[in-house]
Amino acid sequence: MTRRSTTLTLGMGAVLIYFLFPLFWLVIAATKTTGDLFSTFGLWFAHDFSLFANIRETFTHNHGEYARWMANTLVYATVSALGASALATFAGYGFARYQFRGRSMMLGTVLGTIMVPTTALAIPTYLLFSKAALVNTPWAVILPSLVSPFGLFLMWVYARDAVSDTVLEAARIDGAGELAIFFRVVLRSLGPGFVTVLLFTLVATWNNYFLPLIMLNDPSYYPITVGLASWSAQAVGGSGANADLLACVVTGSLLSIIPLIAAFVLLQRYWQSGLSAGAVKE
């Protein structure tokens, strides 16, 4: 078992090159001026190293809207992910550990909607929100992201296995209230499931494009995805005031992926065990 295979390692090396190649290109491109992007070989550095000038330009272009978009994304993703995981954890535990009227009907309805695509909901949600004057506010992006039927499914399955009846009974005999039991005893054993749902929803809202695109008109509310797409659309127009914008799109793209990549590299142990929980329980 322990003998290593050079052939397999080389083969996987080729696969790895495919996955890292666009990121390599992005790093190189972020060091170039817009002019050099067009005139120099794409996969190596140009004569001028303008990464720092590009970063400065990215953050100052149009009154520093890029920094604002990054902050928006951070807020939307954190609030949505924390809220969605908390709701799913509460409800998953409730469905797994309590008997009450309407339980199976409610659970069945939620699980039946796991495969309803969120984009099919986005347009009707937009229409409802525009009646409630929620369109073009941060709530328009955060509220729909709070409901995760798949998150509930994971937590329901997780809570069935991770919480033992004997522990619950012991706590009840001690006279602890149900909520106290949840926060003092149960929550700890639900931790890995909670982290899984948190990661799923964090990445989903961080990367979301369709929902904020239709919900938000005001660029000062844009998350980074919609902001970069709007810069890119202006850069393709490519003349006059926007001729130099391309370097900002490229540098802005690079900067925007650093936080999530850093988080994944640093938290390797956690997401790998977290995701495994999701895969194994199915």
Next chain:
Amino acid sequence: MTKRAGYVFVAPFMVFFLLLFLLPLGYAGYLSLFKDQLVGGTVFAGLANYSRALADDQLLHGVLRVGLFFLVQVPVMLLVSLGAALAIDSGLLRAARLFRLGVFLPYAVPSVVAALMWGYLYGPSFGPLAKLGFNPIGDTLMLPSLGNIVTWEFAGYNMIILYAALRTVPAERYEAAAMDGAGPWRTAWFIKIPALRPALLLCLVFSVIGSFQLFAEPKLIQSLAPTVITSSYTPNLYAYSLAFISQQVNYAAAVSFLLGFVILVVSYAVLLTASRSRR
């Protein structure tokens, strides 16, 4: 006592679910039964929007296109994911952790950024691929090129799910296989791949949803190839342009509703086929 506690735990989720999931769904269904007229405003139209949608060539072509996309891209992606997961799990690789992280990394890249990057790589103005003498975003290669972007984004994510499932295969099965003299290839084929069935099914069902909802990638590549990617290239692009460009809100609601229905049907068909072939 504990009965009421059950409601307390599920109530917050159920309230949000009702308001932000079932209500929009019901509202879409309701809207889809009306239509806007120049004279007389919004009038009840029965199922007219649906009969229009079923006869709508633009919608049909979009659905067929994402259907084809699903049939080709998803198997390719899952083969890459499966191969990578098996290779990393085999114990034959040097630096297996590096491979695991590197292949997974694109999952952390938003689809908008992925589409922008690949768009520049594909593009005619300074993309290195165009210099090789073919046009990845022309009429014939557009769909494979989009498939490449999606594969790049999600192969690593699926690999992690499969790899995690492989880690739970009980060690006794490997020991038994080793006693029978099975090498790494036979072990992978006869023990690992069968053990991966449920995880592969999970990946497959999520890929149905992903493929049929295709939006961000074609939307961003559109500016590079406006004649190839029309406003109805995928059903989701079509629903978007119906609602926000041509302001046909009621028809857009019917299209969204139908698209959701198609995804449900295909997902359940996948599940059913898989559970039947298991027997």
